[in-house]
Amino acid sequence: MIGRPAKQINFLDSVFSNRKKRARTDALLQKVNQLIDWSFLVEMVEKTYKPSRRGRPSIPMLYMIKILFLQYLYNLSDPSLEDALIDRLSFQRFVGFSFTEEVPDFTTIWRFRDRLVKAGIIDRLFVELNEMLERHGKELKRGQITIADATLVDAARRAPKDGDRSCQRDYDARMTKKGKRVYYGYKGYIGVDRATGLIHHASFTPANVHDSQELDNLLTGREEAIFADKAYDSAVRKRSCRKKGVFYGIQEKGDGIAV
Numbered sequence: 001m002i003g004r005p006a007k008q009i010n011f012l013d014s015v016f017s018n019r020k021k022r023a024r025t026d027a028l029l030q031k032v033n034q035l036i037d038w039s040f041l042v043e044m045v046e047k048t049y050k051p052s053r054r055g056r057p058s059i060p061m062l063y064m065i066k067i068l069f070l071q072y073l074y075n076l077s078d079p080s081l082e083d084a085l086i087d088r089l090s091f092q093r094f095v096g097f098s099f100t101e102e103v104p105d106f107t108t109i110w111r112f113r114d115r116l117v118k119a120g121i122i123d124r125l126f127v128e129l130n131e132m133l134e135r136h137g138k139e140l141k142r143g144q145i146t147i148a149d150a151t152l153v154d155a156a157r158r159a160p161k162d163g164d165r166s167c168q169r170d171y172d173a174r175m176t177k178k179g180k181r182v183y184y185g186y187k188g189y190i191g192v193d194r195a196t197g198l199i200h201h202a203s204f205t206p207a208n209v210h211d212s213q214e215l216d217n218l219l220t221g222r223e224e225a226i227f228a229d230k231a232y233d234s235a236v237r238k239r240s241c242r243k244k245g246v247f248y249g250i251q252e253k254g255d256g257i258a259v
Helices: 009-015 025-036 036-045 061-074 080-088 089-095 107-121 123-135 212-218 235-244
Strands: 145-154 173-178 181-193 199-207 223-228 247-252
Touching: 025 089, 025 123, 036 061, 036 123, 061 080, 061 089, 061 107, 061 123, 080 089, 080 107, 107 123, 145 212, 181 212, 199 212, 212 223, 235 247
Parallel strands: 145 223, 223 247
Antiparallel strands: 145 181, 173 181, 181 199
16 A cells, blocks of 8 residues: 655654754755656656555655655665665655654665666656756756676577578577687676666677677766776777766776776
């Protein structure tokens, strides 16, 4: 069952709401709160849930969407986000928690985000959110640290021989060699946000495609730093990163990590 925001405000809530002096973070978040049509985002996410009257109400959908927004904006891991929600009054005010309400633990945050990822709407959610801010002349910028990696995936069927068009062969897969082992299949690539552990991009290619050719497809364009093994090293990319002020944390083919 989807929980609903509490309407009652207790004495402590009213006291802190009447404070004249506010932190800069609090002022920013309250401004953002007024610019976003949260009801539209809630309606979008609610479609992934089936109506039910059974069980205890969960954390309100509105709260969870705002929590993901805070995670996105401040680059927080799930445990760090839980701690911040407990500790920071500005975060509590933005989400809507009263002093008598318990904040969700990091596993609840992870499960909610994972549900949206599996439903295929998390990217659309943040696109809509950004567009709402842009309509008011605001732009949501958040530096990101991306880790890129690839893994070899064996084809389900064996490599074809010349002239053999049997349906038992996989004609899209390709051959590659890693160490002393020969693989016939594909490569799976992921771009991971280091702060949250969330996979933001994924792709597959035949196994013979070089890792460096796929890196651009694993980036969000908001990176402050990029980390990957030496297969992704490129002098052209290194110069581009330095020009943009992006930390080039890709292992160099000769030695170590570049700065």
